[in-house]
Amino acid sequence: MSQNHKPRGRRPLKEITGPQRRTLKEIRRFLHQRGFPPTIKELADILGISHASAHDQVNQLVRKGYLRREPRKARGLAIIREPEDEASDMVPVPIVGEVAAGQPILAQENIIGEVLVEGKLVRSGRCFALEIAGDSMVDAGINDQDLVVVRQQPVAESGDIVVALLGDEATVKRLYIREERIELRPENSRHRSISVGPEDELRILGKVVAVRPPGSNNPRPEKGWQ
Amino acid sequence: MSQNHKPRGRRPLKEITGPQRRTLKEIRRFLHQRGFPPTIKELADILGISHASAHDQVNQLVRKGYLRREPRKARGLAIIREPEDEASDMVPVPIVGEVAAGQPILAQENIIGEVLVEGKLVRSGRCFALEIAGDSMVDAGINDQDLVVVRQQPVAESGDIVVALLGDEATVKRLYIREERIELRPENSRHRSISVGPEDELRILGKVVAVRPPGSNNPRPEKGWQ
DNA sequence: CTATTGACCTGACGCCCATCAGGCCATATA
DNA sequence: TATATGGCCTGATGGGCGTCAGGTCAATAG
Numbered sequence: 127m128s129q130n131h132k133p134r135g136r137r138p139l140k141e142i143t144g145p146q147r148r149t150l151k152e153i154r155r156f157l158h159q160r161g162f163p164p165t166i167k168e169l170a171d172i173l174g175i176s177h178a179s180a181h182d183q184v185n186q187l188v189r190k191g192y193l194r195r196e197p198r199k200a201r202g203l204a205i206i207r208e209p210e211d212e213a214s215d216m217v218p219v220p221i222v223g224e225v226a227a228g229q230p231i232l233a234q235e236n237i238i239g240e241v242l243v244e245g246k247l248v249r250s251g252r253c254f255a256l257e258i259a260g261d262s263m264v265d266a267g268i269n270d271q272d273l274v275v276v277r278q279q280p281v282a283e284s285g286d287i288v289v290a291l292l293g294d295e296a297t298v299k300r301l302y303i304r305e306e307r308i309e310l311r312p313e314n315s316r317h318r319s320i321s322v323g324p325e326d327e328l329r330i331l332g333k334v335v336a337v338r339p340p341g342s343n344n345p346r347p348e349k350g351w352q
Numbered sequence: 353m354s355q356n357h358k359p360r361g362r363r364p365l366k367e368i369t370g371p372q373r374r375t376l377k378e379i380r381r382f383l384h385q386r387g388f389p390p391t392i393k394e395l396a397d398i399l400g401i402s403h404a405s406a407h408d409q410v411n412q413l414v415r416k417g418y419l420r421r422e423p424r425k426a427r428g429l430a431i432i433r434e435p436e437d438e439a440s441d442m443v444p445v446p447i448v449g450e451v452a453a454g455q456p457i458l459a460q461e462n463i464i465g466e467v468l469v470e471g472k473l474v475r476s477g478r479c480f481a482l483e484i485a486g487d488s489m490v491d492a493g494i495n496d497q498d499l500v501v502v503r504q505q506p507v508a509e510s511g512d513i514v515v516a517l518l519g520d521e522a523t524v525k526r527l528y529i530r531e532e533r534i535e536l537r538p539e540n541s542r543h544r545s546i547s548v549g550p551e552d553e554l555r556i557l558g559k560v561v562a563v564r565p566p567g568s569n570n571p572r573p574e575k576g577w578q
Numbered sequence: 579c580t581a582t583t584g585a586c587c588t589g590a591c592g593c594c595c596a597t598c599a600g601g602c603c604a605t606a607t608a
Numbered sequence: 609t610a611t612a613t614g615g616c617c618t619g620a621t622g623g624g625c626g627t628c629a630g631g632t633c634a635a636t637a638g
Contacts, residue, residue: 136606162388163388175615178597179616182614183615200391200595201388201389204387205387364582364583391626392626401585407628412585428626
């Protein structure tokens with residue numbers, strides 16, 4: 127009331143700082159890869175700092191409106207805003223090696239690397255990347271040893287290029303939904319279509335949202351796949 | 353080795369059971385609304401059963417391939433498959449009341465109800481529903497008191513109908529991205545466009561993916577909005 | 579009938595986690 | 609230069625959480 131003396135020293139920053147940006151990035155990465163947010167301790171280990179410091183940083187990020195959190199709850203953490211300059215930034219996506227019929231597509235053991243892809247490709251879904259073996263999709267611009275970025279989703283629309291699990295094998299094909307049957311069409315005249323009926327066990331693993339040449343780090347999203 | 357006697361009684365079910373389906377549904381609902389999975393205890397409270405029973409059910413769901421989990425970790429839970437007959441099922445989405453400039457759009461206090469929307473509309477993103485006040489979008493089929501379903505996303509494409517936070521107020525408008533400025537266009541000849549420059553504080557809250565009349569429970573998704 | 583499973587319970591054990599107190603150093607402002 | 613913040617630390621505390629043991633009851637296949 128009476129004394130309204132202004133604070134003297136360094137005053138609280140409104141903008142996000144470097145370490146905070148890094149913290150937010152690691153939370154995002156964890157969330158995308160594991161499906162749930164990290165605990166304060168796990169976050170601290172990832173960042174290489176103490177859990178008390180991680181706790182501080184999370185509080186800062188909450189104060190600045192980037193995170194929402196439910197106090198005193200393990201993993202009670204959710205991202206509610208992205209830093210403006212990172213909205214169109216790159217998001218790390220795990221590269222999976224072998225895709226087998228068992229469920230653990232994104233299991234730790236299968237992850238053989240990481241690629242950066244445009245964040246807006248990933249949106250809020252879980253994604254993974256896959257190395258192409260074979261030339262059945264060359265006419266769609268997908269060559270042998272290319273890396274495809276796949277958004278994990280159990281349903282897809284007719285015309286989408288999808289990663290499908292047919293029996294024991296994973297393939298990348300263009301999906302066509304007919305009245306009774308589903309067709310998996312290669313984009314290479316030297317390959318045949320696969321027709322799938324209700325009796326076959328077909329599982330859609332996800333939809334291809336980007337392709338990039340082997341070893342490249344420059345994204346090359348194809349128009350209209352989104 | 354020697355005695356290979358077959359099991360006699362009721363044998364393990366391959367398919368998902370009723371209570372298990374309900375458990376999975378509640379996990380999904382929790383995940384969509386809070387941004388992270390529930391703990392075993394929270395899940396038990398929601399289902400009205402003991403935490404040991406909830407633990408049992410989660411184990412069953414893991415065994416049957418619906419959930420992935422990291423043992424001994426709080427909230428170490430992620431959905432990896434949806435029951436086939438629920439793939440195109442309805443997902444509950446919270447209805448938020450007031451949207452103010454403060455961050456907590458999906459805060460507990462703001463949630464005034466729930467609507468069921470088609471699961472494929474929501475995909476893997478976080479969504480909310482909003483009651484329309486005003487007639488500025490009538491030509492797009494969005495009337496006063498209609499309920500719009502919004503997928504939360506910080507970026508949108510030109511032509512999308514979005515919920516935008518302009519200063520202190522939330523509005524639903526069609527978004528047009530020009531070279532330098534952004535335009536928020538109503539769909540009603542009696543209203544004017546709003547032109548937004550880099551100096552204005554504009555935040556995209558999300559994209560409208562469906563509209564439904566007040567009090568209705570029948571989804572009426574508009575073509576091409578997805 | 580009998581074995582076995584699903585779905586539920588109570589109770590206990592032990593670890594992990596969030597939080598807080600208290601302190602260090604560098605930095606930036608009045 | 610005084611002061612307050614960001615970013616970091618160690619250490620202690622207490623509660624929440626996952627897990628397991630052991631039990632009940634109903635349903636079902638041999």
